[in-house]
Amino acid sequence: MALHQNFPDSPYVILDPEIRWFPADEALRETSADKLMPPLVPELRKQVKAWRDDGYAKATETSRSLLNWWFKTPHLLPKSDGTMAEFQYYFAQREALETIVYLVDVVRVKDKYDLMRFAGNAPVTPSMFDETWRRFVVKMATGAGKTKVMSLVLAWSYFHKLYEPESTLSRNFLVITPNIIVLDRIYKDFQGLRIFFEDPVLPDNGVDGQNWRDDFQLTLHVQDEVRITHPAGNIFLTNIHRVYSGEDIPPSPDDEDTMDYFLGKRPTGATTDSKVDLGMIVRDIDELMVLNDEAHHIHDNRLAWFKSIEDIHNRLRQKGDALSLQVDVTATPKHNSGAIFVQTVSDYPLVEAISQNVVKHPVLPDAASRARLVEKQSAKYTEKYADYINLGVVEWRKAYAEHEKLGKKAILFVMTDDTKNCDDVAEFLEGNYPDLKGAVLVIHTKNNGEISEATSGKNKEELEKLRQQANDIDSLDSPWKAIVSVLMLKEGWDVRNVTTIVGLRAYAAQSNILPEQTLGRGLRKMYPGSVEEYVSVVGTDAFMEFVESIQAEGVVLERKPMGEGTGPKTPLVVEIDNANEKKDIEALDIEIPVMTPRVYREYKNLADLDVGTLGTGKVTYQSFSEEEQREIVFKDITTGAVTHTTILDTAGIADYRSVIGYFAQTVMKDLRLVSGYDVLYGKIKAFVQDQLFDRKVELEDPNTLRNLSELAATKTLVETFKKAINALTVRNKGDAEIRDSIKLRQTRPFVAKDQGYLVPKKSIFNKIIGDSHFELLFAGFLEGCDDVVSYAKNYLAVHFKLDYVNADGDISNYYPDFMVKLSAKEIFIVETKGQEDLDVPLKMARLRQWCEDINRLQPEVKYGFVYVDQESFDRYRPASFSKLVEGFTEYRQGVAAH
Template identity: 25%
Template sequence: MTANHINKSRILNAITGRLSLRKPQEQALKALAKAIEAAPDILSPTQDVPALLRTLSAEFPKLSDFERDFPSLCFALATGVGKTRLMGAFISYLHIAYGINNFFVLAPNLTIYNKLISDFTPNTPKYVFTGIAEFSAYPPEIITGDNYEERGRNLGLLSPVTINIFNIAKIVSEVRGGKAPKIKRLSEYLGDSYFSYLSELDDLVLLMDESHRYRASAGMRAINELQPRLGLELTATPFTESNKGPVQFENVIVDYPLACAMDDGFVKEPAVVTQRNFDPKQYSLEQLEQVKLEDGVRLHEATKLELFTYARQHSVKLVKPFMLVIARDTTHAAQLLELIESDEFFSGRYRGKAIQVDSSRSGADEEQMILRLLSVESVDEPTEIVIHVNMLKEGWDVTNLYTIVPLRAANARTLIEQSIGRGLRLPYGKRTGVDAVDRLNIVAHDRFQEIVNEANNPSNPLRMRQVILEKDYDEQPKDSVAVISKLEALVSGQSLQSATGYKYQIGSDKEREKPIFSGVAEKEAAMTALRVLQSYQNKPSVAPTSKALLNEEIQQQAYKAVSEHLSNKQQSLLEDEEKIDLHELITKTTQLVIDQTIDIPRIMVVPSGDVTYGYTPFLLDMGNLNLQPSNRDLIIRSLQTDEQVSLSSPMNHKYPRLEDYIVEHLVDYDDISYDEHAELIYDLAAQAVNYFRDAREYSEDELHNIFYGFGKRIADTIHAQMAEHYWEKASSYEVTVTAGFIPLKEAAYTTADKELHNVRTTIQDKSKIKKMLFGGFKRCLYDVQKFDSDTERTFALILEREAMKWFKPVSGQFQIFYKDGVNHREYQPDFVAELNDKVIMVEIKARGDLSDTVVLAKAETAKKWCNNASEYLGKHGGKPWLYWLIPHDEVLENRDLQGFVSAV
């Protein structure tokens, strides 16, 4: 391997890492590198295009024609994978590895043109070169179809790399009088036309976004006239339509279809929706549309709450979903808009929240429509329903489309490909594991089976789930509620936020605690003091527990920070500040932190010294594998006579021992060492062999056939079971505490009940408890809690009576992880409570589940965490932690805490 090859490989890996390329993007970049390595002359001004085609066809089986006058390679990547970022990777690699300085990026329409300019402009949200050090000081110079006359005179002055971004219309359009497009006219600054200047560059590389749009004769002719060294085409649809059907591209070197993107989780999972036992023949057209619209809104509102809850629970950006309604024509669209904004439609909730997007708009109305459409992803923009006829084409890339209601007649394939493609992008860049957050709904009561059949067509890249809506007219609309800790609520004067804006009543006037701080300046000062004090959580050497915040030095630092913060505020706050006793305010805030905090250290346990690992021997379970010998006979069919004969193909034994077919795949796993685990893996392989020998009376040739063909599948099964018997030991473990006390995270709950129930109220219908929110707490560190069972509510009553303070942890509060097979999962205990002499972490389980392996794995991990927390807090005057696993049938309201005994 040459030093030059190693250097190119390092550049390739560096760009992949810096741009965080996904698997298909990395695959495409490596394919480009492979093509240039196989045919270096592809970047040379003296190209032999036919010779290059012969060379590259041998490397890429699908490549049979460049389809241009110059070498052009197509990368067919599914919608939502990230083609613009891939362009950034292409440009970075070609410049850094091969010194290419001139690029021409072509857009098929104005929408994509504007999007590309934004994404190639530094300091924008989706800047494609973020992380590329070579472009940090001198980012590429961006020349566009709007500024090339002005900027063209300064080429190369600001950066060695120039990226031209043009809309295809700027090149192929004709003007009145038969004149050439402006880009082809003489420029006094260049002494030639800008188009000619570009075509004469020795290192121009052309990148074509949505390249299936440039196959018309005018577009092809204009692109050929540019005479670039290399063309790179990107599209999600590598074919053009003709009277005879789709015509596939002949220059594809990477094909990553939508089915692969769905399997790898890069796009939403599309699902077709209908009502159970729905018969569209019972409805008129108007009634059917009404039902579909109303069900679409039901789904939309449920999705909105799920997204609100997910964002709060995982501390990520809030996503506002919207619903797309596909109308028959502009008149129909206007009628739908009038209906949706009327008082009769969901009590007028969507007045001002819908827009009509079609060609009927003009002037100021059109500008307003476009502005709202481009801003539909913003949580501050009110639009939740978009009604369109046929204007949403490629380039309208949004991540928050979750519900589609098609009301226009179209065949199922067109409906799937054109409409669904606009909604597949994921708001968080990857699937979350939460069904409602990862799913795109298509409401199609009248077309349900037709769409299902089309989606199941082997030639269709989509596979769609089916969602059945149950009629439930009595159920109240759901809501999602974000609840901050009681500490935050006492300081800020606020407690919870509803996704629907509903005002929940937390207790009666007598029960509600009066605000600790009053006035804008005092609340702002208190919140600043709280943030300063909480920042000491990450300084355990200075503040090992919350009580250490009373230290005089910390109090002085807090006083200084609050004073500086208020001094930078407006004059009215300064005037109010004079009335505030900051020393008293900070002392009061500090005491609140101590009173409303259970010291939860952030603990890291890292193996140190010699680390050994291995697997405990076990009996293999092969019951789920039902493998048959493959038929290896060859079929020979004459193209002239249609006669068909078969040729028997005997099995050539690759290995003398059947076990070797499995072991060769097992040793490919990073966590299996042949030298250390040979005895175990051969034992497991022997168990697999004996299973198939005993299962049926296979001949030796048939057994070799099975293990040769399915060796990797058998190895995968064995490896998955090995993970359940994995052990790891270190000569010692180093326990590091990175935070002495962690503030409580915000909780988010979904509810179908607009009432906050007092925790002491007996619930008659216990099946509804999971949908209810509870308040009325005195000792809970949140004003509102949600319970999974009445047993949990009962245990909360015991804690209210006997604990000093308690709460139900939310995801991410402890970051305790346990091993579940091959996965590491987060453990979230049911309760944490501080008593007079200890802190308890509690899990309540049905008695029959106490011996469950997952329950025991959680308990073992939690006990280790408690032991480490106790050791740390014991050194700093804190209380020990204990883990209690309690059978559910022992939780009775008349029990006291001292009477419980942990089951482990």
């Protein structure tokens, strides 16, 4: 489930759909991606990519001008020091805009039935769409720039309606937020239309013959100040509770009986009231687009939120019009059941955002360290969780000292389960840690995560001040260094300086909306650029289990060099060279049969696993001091590497059962085992006790548990069990059949990173891009071979791959390097290698088997293979391809032969 090996570090690089993350093993990408992803996304990514590569063909002139301006035109913006810096939108932002434009301009989507065309084999039905109007959902990780996407969608709709005679879009916009906290954040960007002029949203006057800046005439109305001044050109920025349009709409289940300032009472319907009925407003306008921030709230058609938008749409319908478009942006577009919104058209998941350093990397204690954090037997909340709170403060102090050197203030963020315990933790922090005296901000929230007037006992003025203090906490002028809260503003509180999160509550919602958003409050980065930043996470088992679930969803990444000099690279387009009149595309084409898989996983009872046959790891058993045994070891969740250790005086003796259980859960998650925990637990316990180390050990000994924090012990244990389970369950069917074929000329254009390439004469492609310098040398050799009719690099876009069992015993995919056509009746598959690894003999044995299967099933075309190592190639320099086949090593059952 790790990210593809070619997934780029830069968030600005165009992402090929073939390398996007999805929550399963690579072997399942083609067969199961549509079942594990938002159902519309896989196909939409492919079609939008092809459309992008085609220069936005069939888009309106307005759309094409804007897309080229936003994403293909260099933008230099002034910095605070007077210099200029290049600005680029993230690819995730670009893909979201391109997808929306593609659906409106090219596909001309009008309703759910048009959207369902992109579902492929996914079981999507009309009943999954509650709305009867055009609605798109954009899924973007917290911190990836959802507000910028909203600004681009708004500007595009405005100009589209203004400049395109047949446009079905709008120049009036209803921007809805779930609470005042989010509204404040949006207002900072929209006030004075700041975001549209400070970001390169508006093209310069004269671009493609339009006066963009002069024509962008919009009025911003906020909350109760909503007044219609023009029939078009209005932004209505409002809290959702101002949108409720009548007593016939039922209240949200999240609402309380007492509505405070932040929620406001449901409007009575008159525009003279302090709460405005937008149903009244839309009677006076003929067009409207809805933009929803944090739109996961619209997860049930019984909610007042959904009913209000439906009511607005119906009022427009009575006038012969309709809601032009609804665009929802959120990191968690999920129903209460955990199922994702079927309307999701674009997806930038958290795993990709972490990989590209768009957000912070979560860092958590390892298993042995967590086991030493004991919940005390006490009715008093702070006594019960004293270990967790203390560790959080220790971590925060170290971060505070480091960031202070850079003129930044680190923030400690503690979540509790109710307001009473919230006050208890705040009092504990101020009473026991001098550096937090007078520096703890307490915010009481309701069950839906919004600030509560009732539970805090504060009046309107005090709450206004509290809201301002929460928003300004990053500033060095703010006295607050820690925030303690119930739920902690589960959306909208988007400060950047949180370096330590302490979660002291259970997270049981099936959708995981709450914990993902809570973690999201600490993910926004403090510093610009691609520098890696971290947030330390401590908490209850339930909270930590959620954080670790991110790792199970693919965040298993190594660090990459970044910083100055590693800016975005210009992509290369590789495509079929149809424009080259000197090439006979049909003659250069190569056809490769596609076989059914040979290897599969047969799940058996783990009781069949014989620990006695696993061998002894003989990891050196070290002796640690009492102080070292109390170390809390923090590891980067993306790499597993130790980032730092902390000595915690209050740390008790860990329970070995928790540590063994953690390893059992890790193995099960990595192999996607759904049962057998109890059996696996016993196997791992016996292995640790008798075979892992160079001696038998006592599990109760604190020194043993400290040894289990060492990388050698952890890696040996996990990899040994994964390999043994793979050996028990991975099977070869013994036969295969041809199910399809790949014709190279049907390969869609794709974008590659900027690198060396060869312009070929004997290939159907316009460029041969090598993954290494040797591949380019070999391509040049094939160009000069008189006995070669054509050849091609096996790009990922070709989709030619073989399933095989790798050196770890797991099922994996093998992509051969080249396909070489000697005649219409003879084709060779070539593997090139600069340096051989453990998997090479296994891959060659599989390729040999594939050739035998193909030649047996269809004798018309002979398929052969050859392995070319760089050392031998440099030494012998064959004069032709036939000489290469004669003289070079072919792998037969893993044994070299000439």
